[in-house]
Amino acid sequence: MTTTSSTSRGGAVARVIIGRTFLWAWLLIGLVPLLFMFITSIKPAGIANQIPPAWIFQPTLDNYASVLSAGGGKSESFGQLLTNSAIVSLGATALAIVVGVPAAYALTMRDFRARKGLSSWILSTYMFPPIVAVIPVFVFAGKLGLMDTYPALIIPYAAFNLPIVVWILRSSILQLPYEIQEAAMVDGASTWEVLRRIIWPLLVPSVATAAVLTIVLSWNEFLFALSLTRSGAKTAPVGLQQFTGMYGTDWGNITAAATLIVAPILVLMVVLRRQMVAGLTFGAVK
Template sequence: MKTKKFVWNRLLDILTYLLLIISIFPIAWMVLTSLKTSWDAQALPPVWAFVPTLENYISLFTNKSSSNPFGSLLWNSTIVSLVSTVLSVVFGALAAYSLSRFRLKKGKDIAIWILSTRMFPPAATLVPVFMMMSWFNLIDTYAALIIPYTAFNLSFVVWMLKGFFDDIPVDLEEAATVDGCSRMSAFTRIILPLVAPGLAATAIICLMFSWNEFMFALVLSRNDAVTAPVIANQFVTMYGVKWGELTAASTLMTAPVLFFAILVRNHMIKGLTMGSVK
C-alpha cells in the first residue's frame, strides 16, 4: 500500500509539473519573442539561440509614426482600470451589504436580476452603449470607458461580496450599535475589515477585466482615451504581423497586473477560499 501511494503521489507530481509547464510556456514564449530581433521573431522554424535585444521595447516608445505613444496608452489604461475598479468595489459593496442584511421586497428577484446582467455577452450591448456615449458627447473620454467597465463589473462584485457578508454574524453589528456605532459606522469599521481578503480578491479580478478589455476600448476611443490593448491592432498589417513589437507590448501590459497579483496573492487566496469550509 505504501509503494502504491508513493507511486501515485509521484505521478501526481509529474502531472502537476506538466500542467505548470503548459501554463507558463505561452508567457515564456511571449517574453522570449519580445527580446528577439525582427528577423529572428519572424523566423521559421523558431530561433532558440539568439542574442537578447531591447529594440522592440525601444521601438514601442519611440515610434513617431503612431499618434499615441505607448507610455500614454499605459497611462490611460491605468486611470481607466483603477477608477472603474474602485467605483465597482464601492458601489458593489454597498449593494451586496444591502442584499445580505436588509429584508428587501423581492430581494431575491433583485439579486437574480443583477446576476442575469453577467449572463449575456458584453458585445450585445456594444451598439446601445456607443449610441448613449454619442448622445452625451463622451466618445474618446475616460468616462466612456469607466462607465461601462463599472457597470459590467458590478454584478460580479455584488455576488462575490454578498457571500462574504453572509458569512459574518449579525451579532457583531448589533454589538457595535450597542457601543454607539451607526449602521454605516459599523459597516466601515467592523464589516469591511473582516471581508478585506474578499475585497482584495474581487478588486484584482475587476482590475484584470478592465485592464485587458479590448472591444469597448477600440470602439469608444479615438485618440485621447485609447488604452494599451488597442495598440495590438497596429501590429497586424497587410504585410504581416510584427511579432517582436506585438509581444513586447503584450509583455508590458501583462507585467503590471501579474506583479500586483503576486504582491497581494495571500489576500487573494484567502478571499477566494473564505467560507469554503462552511
C-alpha cells in the same frame, strides 16, 4: 495493522506526488505561449520574423525601446496606451468597489425581504453579453460628449463587473456572524457605522479579490475600447493592432507590446495571491 497503515500512508504520498506532478506539468504547458512571446520579443528585428523560429541569437531590448518610445514607428506611444489602460482599469475598479460594498451589505440585511431574489437577478446579469450593449453605449456616449474619454470606458467596465463584485462581497458578508452587527446596533451604532467600522475591516480580503478580478477584466477588455476611443483614451489591447498592416506583422514589436500588457497582471497576481486565496475561500471552512 502496522503494514496496512504504512501502505495507506504510502498510497497517500504517491497520490500527492502524482497530483503535484500533474499540476506542475499543466502549469509549464500553460506557460509555453508566454515564454515563446517573451523570447520573440527579445530577438533582433531580422530574426523575429523567421520561420521556422531561430533559437540561437543575441538578445536585445530594441523592440521594447521602439514600442515605448514611439509605438514602433506609429503615431502613438505604447507607453501612453499603457497609462490609459491603468487609468481606466483603476477607475473602473474603484467605482465598482464603491458601489458594490454598500450594495452587497444591503443584500445581506435580514429586514430586506427581496434580498434573495434581487441577488439572484444581479448575478444573472453577468451572463448578459456585452456586445449587445456596444451600440447603445456608443450612442449615449456620443450624445453626452464622452467619446474618446476615460469615463466612456470606466462606467461601462464598472457596470459589467459590478455583478461579480457584489456577489463575491455578499457571500463574504453572509459568513460573518450576524450577532456582531446586532451587538453594535444595540450599542447605538448606525447602519453606516456598522459597515464602516465592523464589516469593512473584515471584508478586506474579499475586496482585494473583487478588485483584482475587476482590474484584470478591465485591463484586457477590447470591444468597448475599440468602439468608444480614437486616440485620447485608447487602451493597450487596442493599440496592438498598430503593429500589423497590409505588408505584414512586426512580430518583434507586437510581442514586446504584448509582454508589456501581460507583465503587470502577472506581477499583480503574484503580489496579491495570498489575498486572492483568502478572499475566495473566506468562510469555506468553519
